[in-house]
Amino acid sequence: MKLFKLAKDFNNEEDGAVTVDWVVLTAAVVGLGVAALAAVRDGTETLSSAIGDYLSTVQVGG
Template sequence: MTSKLFLNIAKNFRRFRKETSGAVSVEWVVLTSAIAGLGMAAAASVFTGSGSVAEASSTQLMETVDAVADDQS
């Protein structure tokens, strides 16, 4: 009984090892998650950088408006 069970398990394992259709699905999942991760990293970088650019632009604009207002008075 045990040897028959072992042979059945070995047969199923060999058949599983030869099957490659699941490998393609795994590769697509890995590639898709890598692309999504890179996209999120790029978005975070742009979001962080755009905040500091907007703050610097706002400061410069306010200084320019104040200088123009002082010149007119």
């Protein structure tokens, strides 16, 4: 009888399922972050290069 109770308790346990849900959700958020970074990477490189070029031509002081 103890084996059947142990099997029933194991079947009703939900902690593992919650952990899997959180792992999948975290992986999805990380994946979206990487996708967003890839989408804006070229634009930020171009913009930072343009800002660097402009700042190198500006004279500071009198």
